[in-house]
Amino acid sequence: MQASTGVSEAARQPNLKVERVAAYIKGGIEGKVVDTVDEAVVEEGKFDGPHIDVTFDNRAPGPSLITKATVHVRESGFLPSCHQIGGNLVVSMNYDFPIPAKPLKGYEKSKEISFTVKDNDLDRLTVTIGPAGDLTTPWYGLVDVSFQHDGKKTTVGPIAVVDAGTNPQFRPDGDSWIIKNVVDPYCLSESSSLVDRLMGIPDVTVSKELKSLRDKLTSMGH
Numbered sequence: 001m002q003a004s005t006g007v008s009e010a011a012r013q014p015n016l017k018v019e020r021v022a023a024y025i026k027g028g029i030e031g032k033v034v035d036t037v038d039e040a041v042v043e044e045g046k047f048d049g050p051h052i053d054v055t056f057d058n059r060a061p062g063p064s065l066i067t068k069a070t071v072h073v074r075e076s077g078f079l080p081s082c083h084q085i086g087g088n089l090v091v092s093m094n095y096d097f098p099i100p101a102k103p104l105k106g107y108e109k110s111k112e113i114s115f116t117v118k119d120n121d122l123d124r125l126t127v128t129i130g131p132a133g134d135l136t137t138p139w140y141g142l143v144d145v146s147f148q149h150d151g152k153k154t155t156v157g158p159i160a161v162v163d164a165g166t167n168p169q170f171r172p173d174g175d176s177w178i179i180k181n182v183v184d185p186y187c188l189s190e191s192s193s194l195v196d197r198l199m200g201i202p203d204v205t206v207s208k209e210l211k212s213l214r215d216k217l218t219s220m221g222h
Contacts, residue, residue: 016056025207063116071108075141130163
């Protein structure tokens with residue numbers, strides 16, 4: 001009887017696997033617009049920012065519980081600034097994983113979570129990531145995300161994402177980008193080189209907006 005029970009318990013163990021990974025900018029992240037002169041809150045609401053979707057497949061008769069997520073930042077920074085930057089307003093957003101707003105390598109941040117993938121089911125877990133203290137120029141990050149579950153760890157990545165920034169002259173716009181009134185055209189070539197390098201990393205998942213930025217820069221001759 002003990003052996004039979006052991007077999008049945010093993011048969012009920014979860015078997016969590018990653019089915020799909022996607023990255024894109026989407027609305028719905030709570031935040032506020034702050035005037036840096038007097039720290040007054042000008043606006044509160046929900047804003048656009050980078051999302052990472054991980055679809056899990058648990059083809060087993062037992063549920064799987066994800067208890068912790070960790071973002072490993074391989075590299076982060078800002079796209080080259082190709083415009084005159086002015087104004088006192090900045091956007092501060094409540095990302096799941098706020099990353100220090102400066103060039104980084106080898107940074108990690110963890111968060112306790114509780115996410116169950118039912119037995120014999122697919123489910124999607126979404127995390128948001130971006131700079132702590134949003135700046136004008138779009139931020140980018142190259143990250144891996146690991147998930148603790150059922151006494152195991154599953155890691156996805158690398159994933160390359162970019163945020164929208166707050167410059168109306170250089171930002172994502174639907175399936176393309178707005179790029180106008182550029183002060184230094186050579187700066188766009190630097191942006192092109194950065195995007196090419198990120199997209200050329202082996203097995204990288206590239207966000208929708210990085211792909212569309214590549215297309216826009218190509219159409220502009222960069």
